Structure formats: C-alpha cells, structure tokens
Amino acid sequence: MTEKNIIELKGVEKRYGSFLAASGIDLDLRQGEFFSLLGPSGCGKTTVLRMIAGFQEPTQGAILIDGQDMAGVPANNRPTNMVFQSYAIFPHLNVANNVAYGLRGRVPKAEIDARVTEALEMVELGGLHQRGANELSGGQRQRVALARALIMRPKVLLLDEPLSALDKKLREQMQFEMRNLQQSLGITFVMVTHDQYEAMTMSDRIGVMFDGRLEQVDTPATLYARPCNRAVASFIGEMNILPATVLEETGGMLSIEAAGFGRMRIERNVNATDRARDIIVGIRPEQLEIKADKPADYPATLKGKISNVAFYGENIHYHVAVENIDKPIAVSVPNYFHTVDFNRGDAVWLGLQVASVIDLGKERKSSQREKT
Amino acid sequence: MTEKNIIELKGVEKRYGSFLAASGIDLDLRQGEFFSLLGPSGCGKTTVLRMIAGFQEPTQGAILIDGQDMAGVPANNRPTNMVFQSYAIFPHLNVANNVAYGLRGRVPKAEIDARVTEALEMVELGGLHQRGANELSGGQRQRVALARALIMRPKVLLLDEPLSALDKKLREQMQFEMRNLQQSLGITFVMVTHDQYEAMTMSDRIGVMFDGRLEQVDTPATLYARPCNRAVASFIGEMNILPATVLEETGGMLSIEAAGFGRMRIERNVNATDRARDIIVGIRPEQLEIKADKPADYPATLKGKISNVAFYGENIHYHVAVENIDKPIAVSVPNYFHTVDFNRGDAVWLGLQVASVIDLGKERKSSQREKT
C-alpha cells in the first residue's frame, strides 16, 4: 500500500429526485489498500460504489480514478471492476465462459484460455471450467464473480456485500482468502458491507456512513477507540452512552460531570467539532470492571444490580441497572474458565478507568431517514 | 420453565427421495423454554421445524406435542404456530386483519378486537391497526408476524430465522424484545437460526445440527465450554484444534500428549462416546495467555510468531504460527485500553491452563453432504 491516491471523491452528491442518497462525500483511497464502506441498510453505500463504477453519475462533485476525472466516462471504459452482491453470474454460460466474458474479442483466444485457468486457480476453482452456472454453490459463485472481475486486471476492485449471501463458516473462510488475495495482488479493494466484524477484520481503513453522509474514515482500531459520535460508536461494537455536562475545557482536556460516575477529566475527542455544555460520553463494555465489592483501585465507581446476563462465547455481557441511569450499563468480561459468575439480581460494583471514557460531543437528533 | 415436556421427537427421520434431510432426531422440549436449533445452511433445521408444525410428515419416528402423537394431524389442527422467515404477511389485509386472521369465524367479533389490540400492544405496534401490509418496514412486519402467531395462544411458537432479514441494530433490539416476551408469556419458543450469537444470547438451550443429525443439545454455556466434537466446537465461537495421543485413561481423566504443548492430564468429555488413541483436543482463544516472554505461572507453554492480527472490537485476535502445527493458533485478548500490542512477525510465548483443554474425541470424517 502506497501513499498514492488511486481514487478521489470530491464533494460527491447523489440525488434521486428530491431524496439525497449521498451528500458531501470527500474520500481519498490509496493505491493497494483494502477499504470498506460500512453502514446500516439504506445509508447510501451501494450508491457511492456504483458512482465509482460508473453506473450512476453524481449529481454534484467529481470522481477521479488514477488522477483522471471520470465525468462522462461510461462504466465499460473505467479501470474498475465489480463483484455484485447477487454475483450476477451469467446463467447461460459455464464457469470458463463467465470468467472469460470481459476478454472475449479483445484478447487472443490462447491468452484468454491461459488467463482463465490462472484466474480460476487463484480463486481455487481450478478444473471447474466446464461447470454450468446453475450447478455452483454459493461460495463457488462468489469465487467465479471474483475471478471474472480480477481477470480484467482492474486498478480498483469494487465489491458490494460480497459475502452477505454466504453462511458463517464459508464467510469466514472467504474473508481470509479475499484478504490474502488482495495483499498478494496489491490491487485496491473497495468493499461495501454492513457487518462490522467483516469490516474490522479485513480492512486497512473503514469509512462509516449514515444517512448518505460519510461520518468517519479511520483504521479499525481508531474507529473503535475514538468514534466521533454516538451513531458511529454504537454501530461498531457495543457502547454505553452516558449524558455528561462540560464544566471546563482546557488544553485538549474536558472536565465533565458524567451521570452516575461523577466528575472526571477526559480527553477532548479531536473528531468532534461542535462543543456544548451538554454532551454524551461513551464507555466500551470491556473497559469496565465488575466486582462484588467496591473496587479500590479505580478512580470512578458505581453501584448497581445485574438485570441480565448474555453469553457471547469469548465474553460474557452483564447488564447492570443503575439508579438514575435509563439504560442498564453493559459490561463485558472475558470467559476465562467460566469463573466470574454473577446472576440476575446480584448487587455489584463497577470500576472505571477515566482514560477510557470517550467524548462523543453533542447529542444529535437522529435524521428523519431512520425507520423502525 | 417447568420440567414437563411439551414436545417430544422420537427417532424422527425425513427423507426427500434418497436424500436424508434429518435422521435419528431425539429431542425433548420443556414447557416454557426458549429453544434454538442452530446449524449451518442446509443442515435440516427448517425441516425439523416444519415437521413439528405439520407441514411435513416424518418418514420415520414420532412427534408428540403435549403428550399426543401428531401423526396424521394436519398443520391447521396442531397447537403450534409459526413465524415464517419471510414473515408471510398477507398482502391483501391490513395489520389488524392479519393479526386477527386465525381467530375470524372462531371467536366473537368483540373478543377478536380486544385480543388484536392486546396483541398489537404486546409487540409495540399499538395503533397501527389500519396500516396496509405493504406499508410496513421490516421490523414492523416481523412484529405483525409475531402478533399473528401469538394471538392464537399456541402451546409452542415456532420461529424460522425470524431475525435474519433485519439489519444489525434492529436485530439486536428484537432479540431483546422477543426474549422478554417469551419470558413474560411463558410459551415455549423454538427458533431456527444460523447465527451463533443470536442462539447463545436468547436461548435456554440450543440444539446444534449438522448434516441432518442433532449433534448436541445443551445450554449455551455448556455448549461453549464442552462441545462434544470438532464440528460443534468450531461452529460455536472460535476453537484451536490440536491433534493429541491418549496415553492413559483413568477415572474420567485422560493422560494425553498434545501437539506442541506436550503431556497433560485433561478431563474426559462425557459427551464423546468413542475413544481412540488418536484424538483431537480444543482450546478456546481466550483461554491462552500471550506474552513477550515465557510466562512462568503456566503449566504448559509454547513459543511462536505472530502471523496475523485481527481486530474484533472488544477483543483482539492474534494468530500465532507455531512450528510443527499446521494452522496458526488463535489467541483472543481483551481490548483494555488497547495496551497489549504485538505486531505481525513478533516472537511470542503462549501460556495454557491445562484445565481449559477440551477433549473432542476422535476426528470424524466430514460428511459427503458438505459443500464448498
């Protein structure tokens, strides 16, 4: 991955009639990176991807690929290729002809054959040349779609939820293989997904979208540690949200009074631009300690009662109801030896390291676009 | 939840032609429990559910509901109701009429109205009586389907992947609400899902199916802690699998020689029935300690090199390549303060508490039914 920008989106906007499907999108994608667009259903991820591919023209702004403005360049003349969510395997062609589709008539026959064989090996489908499109399993279809796009040697590969049709086992395997493929080929991958784990495990960087806006672009770790607002914070992992009041702001630090935990000084979150006296702060469930007795070595503590226990395998989540706080606070505890064991109704203490409290800025009204 | 069995499956088998979709299913479901059927796509979950509902007759075995043999009893005369994966909301009826559907002609009009209102309140759709079926969002459709089934006051509610069509946020919310509903109504819920987290967080007990067979039925915690074989172990959470040789077997304990970690004595896994000299053992990623230096206080240790780092939010997974072991060993570390930080290529030590090594019995050949 180099620092060269292979794709640049500058103030891109897309309207369907009066409906804003994407607005003010500024994004630079680097040569060779694995980038994911993450967001809830209907937030505009596919729209952005399709504008890059050339299936839709932005109503405003510019898209540059490898430095060239793509305005007016049709999809079939762009150096991008796409893996469709439904895979779009041509039902009337066999595997080899599907993969060869884009080369036919452009490249000599012998070269096509060689490249098809090579591409099929690459996606571990060697020998399946003659298999009919309708005789493929989901995973095989996904591989054919991948091979069909990669054989075109695109500068950028676009993937629209390439794994959402597969089951867990297969999905995990393909995640691993796709990441390896991307690293060995050095091609830029832009993937749309609504699965946070998929995005976090596969990507170099993630762009999080809500309601047509790109809220935050960062590495998975930074996104998790420093989400810029409530929406991003709760879309990625679980986040306890508490209201707080800003008392003072000095040198990048805020003095706040947080519900339940009382006064503390936390880092000002650089990403949040608007300040206000009433803000919200977030605490990740795994960054709280849960004890039967009041923990001594924590700067902030709180007393509560277990309202629910949820078992997540690697971790156990306790939901702790605390007086004067609306929602129970979630605490995640690693499942070592299954030793820690509280039950519903137990009284417990929570301990908090102040450094792990994240400033999420002012509470924003949720957009009208959101549905139940 | 009582100890009374509301549903009993005795040696149930279902063939489609020569294809065994389900075989040898023995299962007792208790009055008032939340039971999940978990398994990969095509393993026969829906088939089992539909046999209980009466849409398919078993080719062998018997199904008893509340003590009565259901052979020959058509679906419309069984005390079960179903929430379909696609919800199957009648498109020509509004919400109230959809919900009232099963009562019409059986119950006086006034009572229907009252029960519809009550059912709609229960699923938090109060006041949406007149809404058309096509004007509902995904979450609302799911609620209507739930209300429509619950209004029949079934002895057992069957749910076929009721949440898979919803997006993450909504899915989590509905999981929570459905679990609450089930607990407050005390009705037995049987839910089919392929999402392990969904099954683990919602269920009292889970039945794990593979290739038409019911492999293990247990509480979530037991399933996680004591999976009976490799398939179950790796379908639920992540599991490092190591080959081992049995040296001695005494009083429920096995002396084994495990690849890399050497000799140790572990508990014999009660669920595994066949013993062999060559077995496999499993270790959960969160039950390994990862250190830069050899940890002193661990009975078994191992040296390796980080081959990959995957970020999962609450946890970080390190994949550690170890000499003479094929697959890298996964280690999960809680993401406290993002402090522990190894990078790809670092040499590390793994520490293991012997008590957390799980006996998974003899390696089984994977069935022919499995596809890529």
Added chain:
Amino acid sequence: GGADLSVFDWSGYEDPGFFASYMAKYGNEAPSYSYFGSQEEAFTKLMSGFTADLAHPCSDAVRKWVAADLIKPLDESKLTNWADMLPEIKEVDGIVLDGKLYMLPFEWGNTGLIYRTDKIAADAVSLQLLADPAYAGKIAIPDAASSAYALASLATGNGADYTNLSDEQFKEASDFLRAIHPNMRFYWSDAGQLDQAMTSGEIEMGWAWNQSELNLIWNEVPAAMMRDVDKGIATWVCGYVHLKSSTTPDEQVYDLLNALTDPVSGQYIIDNWGYPHSNAKAFEMADQANIEAYGFSDPKSFFEGSLFFDAVTPELEAKMLAEFERIKAGF
C-alpha cells in the same frame, strides 16, 4: 401481364375455367383477385378507399354503388358476347340504370324455399307454411333484409311490387316476418350453416340460394327447392362492374369481361359449378342432364314469373334494414 388486372370477388371465382380465353391472350396469366365474403363488406371496403378494376356484386347492390360513385357504365359495343346473352337478363333493373349499362351479368340463380322432401310433401309445401307453429324451431331464413323482404313480399302476394312496396304492403311484409320469427331456428349468415342444419334435420325448411340446393343434392340429402313460380320464388343476377378506381387499360378489362361471358366459360360453370350462366349459347353447349337436375331448364319462366332482386328504392331499403333489425331482436 394478365395479373395487372385486379378483380374484387367472392373466393372461388378465380377458377381459370371461367376465363380461359383471357389467360390465353395474356401470357397464361390470371388476373389477380382480392376477396370479400359479402356485398356489404365489399361496399364498406370500397368506400374506405380500396381500389380494383372489376368487382362482382349482384343486381340489387348496383344502384347504391352507382349512387356512391363507385362504378362507371360499360360500353356495350366492346362486349363481344352481348348479343348472345339471355335476352331477359339484359333488361333486369340494376343491370341497366337510367339507360346506362352498369353491370355485365355473369351468373344467376334462384332464391327459394328449400325443404326436406322426406318431411314435407311437395304439394303441401308453401311459403305460408313457414308461419305454421308446427314448424317452430324448424325454419331458417337469411340474415339479410333484402332477401327477407323478398320472401315476405312473395308470401303476402306483393311480389310484383317488391322494389316499390307501399307503406301498407311493407307493413304486411313486416307482419309476416314477425309471424315467422318465433319459428326461426336461426337467421343464417353463411350458406354452409344452412346446409349443415338441413342435412342434420335440425331445420326442415329454409329460404336459401339454389347453390344450397346443389350442395344438398350432391350430398344426397333428400331436399329440394320449391320451384313453382306461382308459389313464390325469387331470382338473382350477379355480374361484373367496372370500378371508377380502375387503372388498367379498358381494353384489358373488356378482354376479361368477354372471356367471362364466353359460351365456353358458361358451359364450364354450368357443368362444373351447377350455376346458370348469362350466355344463352352456354345452355346449348352444356350437359342437358345437369341443367334438368339443377332446375333451370326453363330460364324464361323465372325471368317472367319470379320476383327479381332488383335494386329497391333507397328509402325503402333503409326502412327494410331498420325494420328487419327490430324484427330479429323480437321487437
């Protein structure tokens, strides 16, 4: 070539036997034919602008066609067979209008009462029998106003005034049609329908063309036409008219007309089709047994004693059409 000439005709008349001499002259090429199923259809199509050289209506339609400016008079001097035509036929109203010859008669025949000879005795049969309740559901007449009123005029004894019925006579005729309406099995719109019903015994009497009689004879059905001029029978004449839209040279048009009226053509149509022709010489050349069997050994009697389908006055025609629709609807 011969195909330059276009003829708007009933199908079947493209039989080369009808115009052998034309083909001989025009490189063994037949004229090209377009077809119609009824004169009304043909008129509608021509009024819509369809063009051809010749058309083949029957005498009762000519007045309207002339009024609609569709056809032009023929030049007698160019018709080589004019002298040999049956003398009576030349005078038929409609063939000549206002002293001008508009239609060259080609074939003619009778419209009369056909009955099942095994069910009804020859001396018992009469037009009035149609109104006899004993024959409820056993009779049929054409779904055509002119033909129906011809029948009714004959049945009410006003056959002679058919083209010019007085109001009272018209009412008598209408009343007769109303009287037979309840007996009606159907108003036939194609001859095959009548033949079918007559053969199966579904109907026992029907007002129909002589060609139905022929068909029944050929199929050995015991049926015959009541040919007694006194009891009431009608005669029709059809022929060729020269359309105003004609574009082919007159000479070629007249060559076909002359070929059609050639005695050889006449003999062919009499012997092979069983239709009487307009050329008197043809009767001499044709097989006399056929002429006898098909019932036109004495053409003269029909021309003198039968009702002729002349062109009725426009006002009367309109009245007939309107009234017939009401009668059929049971009004």
Added chain:
Amino acid sequence: MKRPSLLVIYAFAYLIFLYLPVMFLPLFSFNSGTIVAFPIKGWTLDWYRKLGEQDTLIQALWNSLGVGAVTALLATAMGLFAARAFVRYRFRGQAAAEGLVMLPLVIPGIIVASSMLVLFLFLGLQPSLVTVTLGHTFLALPFAVSILKSAFDDFDASLEEASYDLGCGVFETFRRVTLPVVAPGIVASILVTFTVSFDEFVLAFFLSGNQPTLPVYIWSQIRFPAKLPNVLALGSILLFASVMLLVLAKYFQRRSTTRDV
C-alpha cells in the same frame, strides 16, 4: 394419494373440452360429402389429394405464414424493448403507457379495421400484405408485451451491469447477455403473436389487397361451402404440423440444455 384428485380429473375433462372441437376437423377432412354434418357420407382421401391443386388456398396459406412470421418478429422486437422499459425503469406516465399498449385488446375489431384502412390509404399505403402485417403487429403487441414483461421480471438487472462493468457496450451486452437470458420469453412471445396473426380475420379482410390471408380466403369461401373439406384437410395438416413442431422444439430444447450444462 393414489386416487386422482378431483382437480386432476377436472384438468383432463377441461382438456377434452378444449380438444373436442378440433378433433372433428380431421374427422370431416376424410368425409366424402361436402357438408360438415352427421351422418358422414363416406370416406375419402380426395380432399388431401386435391389440396395441391388449390393454388389460391396454398398461396393464402403462404401469405398467412409470412404475415404471421413478420408480425411475430415485429411485435416481439417492439415488445422486447417496451417490456424491458416497463420492468426495469420507473418513469412518469409509465402506467399510462402500459395501459395504452394493452388497448388493442379491447377496441372492437371492425372499428379498428375500417378506420385503419382509411388511415393507411390516407398515408398512401395501398392494401397489401404489408398493411395486414402492420395491423396485426398492432393487435399482437399487447400479447408480446405481457409475455416479455414476465420474462424480464425474472431477469436480474445486475447481469447487464456486470456486462457493462466487464467492458461491453450496449449492443454487445444486449447480444451476449440480454438476448440469451430472456430467450425462452422471446420464443413464447413469437409463438403467441404468430398464433394471433394466423387466426385473425377482420383486420386482415380490410387491410389485404389481392393477396388474401388464409382466414380471409376461408371466410370468403362461405359462399362456396363445397370447398370447405379442402380447408379442413389443410387445417388438419396444419394442426398436425404444429404439434410436431412443438414436440421437436421441446426435444431440441431439452437436448440443448443438457449440452450446455
């Protein structure tokens, strides 16, 4: 379920109802009499033997086949584009356009026929097989559109996008993806529109010149029912041929799918 259900019995009864009339056509084509009525006069093969001499009848058959073929192609081609637009795109006036295309089904034939003749003559088009074809295309369009609409309903739009994405232009995509994928719908549309044209009389009568189509010829035969048995013979041959054609088509279709796979 050994006992055939009522529904199956009904299905076969209905088939008998559909086939009963057409079964009599071959029967009477062997009748030596010329009137289509019982009792049958005697048996003969004459009508088949003499079929070769019926030049005009045979010519009419060829005219009908030609008109039917061109109509099928025109209607299917226009229907293909329209159906694609209706299924794939949303645009203002779409409902009106879809309704408009269905209108020919519901306007009385004689009105369309006579006014179309006036219109064509006004435009300087003399009645001929061309005008008949134009008229029939009008009549067949609704059938083509509705059949092809259901074909496009099952057609995943991303297939075409995948083709553009792989570098193909509009025409290449149409030829290499759209056409082969909706081929079954196209075949169905061609069959149905051909049938519609082949049996149509009113428009054909008004719009044909001196080349009659088969129905026009048959209907004008009414004056001469003596020739009906020839028509019956021809009809029987056509029926037999179309059944054979279908059987063959089915056979080859099955062959080709097994080969492709």
Added chain:
Amino acid sequence: MDNRPLGDLGRPGRGGPVFKPRSEAARGYALSSPATAYVGFLVAAPLVILITYSFWTQTYVTLDKTPTLGNYRAALSDPLVHHLMLRSIWIAGAVTLATVVLAYPIAYFIAMKARRKTIWLLLITIPFWSSYLLRVFAWKLILGFNGVMNSALLGLGLIDEPLDFLLYNEFAVVLTLAHAWAPFAILPIYVSLQKIDPSLLEAATDLGNSPLQRFLRVTLPLTVPGIIAASLIIFVPTVGDYVTPALVGGSDGKMIANLIQVQFGAANNWPLGATLSLLAMMSVGFVAIVFVIAGRGLGGRIR
C-alpha cells in the same frame, strides 16, 4: 421517486454504443416509445375518425358534414339500442363468468399441482392454431340436432328425442366463446397464482385454516388482479363480437355489435355506426370500471 424534469435526458452522448448512466426515465421513454407510439398512433386514428363521424349525418350514399347530435339522440331514444346493449352486456357477462369459472381450476391446477407446467400451457394453446370458423363449425357438429352430444345421449338412452336447446341460443354463444377465450383466461390467472408466495398458504394453514378456507381467504383474494385482467380481456371484445352470435346465436342471439356491423355494412350508415360504437365503448368502459372497482372491493373485503 424520480422527479426530474422530463427534458433532462442526462449528459450528451459522446457517440458510440457505450453504457451511459442516463436517467432511468429517459431510458424508459426511449425503450418503450416504439411500442407506445405505434399503438398510440393506430389507436388515436380510429378514435378520431369515430368521433368525427358520429357528428355527421348519412343520407343514402352522401355524408352531410354539418355537426349534429342527431345520431346520439336517435340512438339513445331507440329501445332497440337499449335492448341490444343490455343483452350484449348480459351475454358478455355470462361469457366472462363462464370462461373464468371454467378456467380458474385449470389455471390453479397448472400453477399449483402440475409437474410439467410448460407442457400444460402448450397443450392449452394448440387447439387455437386452427381457424376460428372451423372450430365454430365443429361446435355446431357437437351441439347440433344430429350432433355428437345428442347422439351420445340418445345412444345412452338418456333422452328419447334430440335436444334442441343445445344450439342456436345464448347457451351456445356462451359455450363457444368460453372455449374460444380459454387461453386468454387461463394465462393471466395462472400468472397471478404463480406469484403467490407459498409461505402465505402455509401461514394460513398454520393459523388453523382448512384447505377450502385457505383458498377462499388467501388464494382467491390474491388472484383478484388476475381474474380482473382475464375478465377485461374477455368481456370487452365479447361485447364487440358479431361473428359468434351470428353463427351459433340463433334467432335470439343478436347483439349490439351486429347492429353496428349492419350500420358499417349493409345500411352504410357510418355516422350512426360510429355513434353506436362510441356508445358501446362507453357502456363497456363504464361496466368494466364498475367491475374493476367492485372486484377490488370484494377482494379487499375478504378477511
């Protein structure tokens, strides 16, 4: 959602057959315009002609082009017109009802039960690859006095004398047309049955419905659009049919189209014919709209 002005057809093309993401609407118009323009033109012309003629007067063979409402007055005050119009609508209604009722089970069978659906659909279309006239002849053979039906009944000793109510009445018209329209009724109903999600039927069963209740409460209401489509395809042209009533309708089978036909044909009164056509189309349109609304309403009333 598309509210773009109609004139906005996207970027100017650069020539060459490339894929351009023009607006959906533009592509929709471009692709559907050949068909809609063709049909539109050929539909508009007859309508304009009809409407114009209906305001003129015919005197024998000449047209008086002074605009007048005389034709409408004459037609509307004529009891014959009323009578024929009502009878046409009633016969067309009977035909529609019979056709749809007979066709529904077979469509249901093909959509829900049959294994080889295409074969069945083809089997249903093949009989119509023969001339309509010939099929009508065949019906007369079957229903006729000496026909197959009567012979069979006589042979079985069920009747002593041939029945004569089989042919040449409204029954024969209904039967012949129910046969002729069969594929046009079966196909739309088949399509709407085919579209029903099977899980809806299972849901109904699950909620306690017997197969019959399930049919009445789910299947039937969901096929209302198909039934309406089939009914319109049959009803409207049947009102305009003049051939079948003439051939098998007998003395009482006359319909409004026969009267119209006479005006365009024998009577050569195009203005009156045009007026009657327009009146017929309006009544048919009215009945059809009432029918559609009633059908939808009824479908919506079933719970």
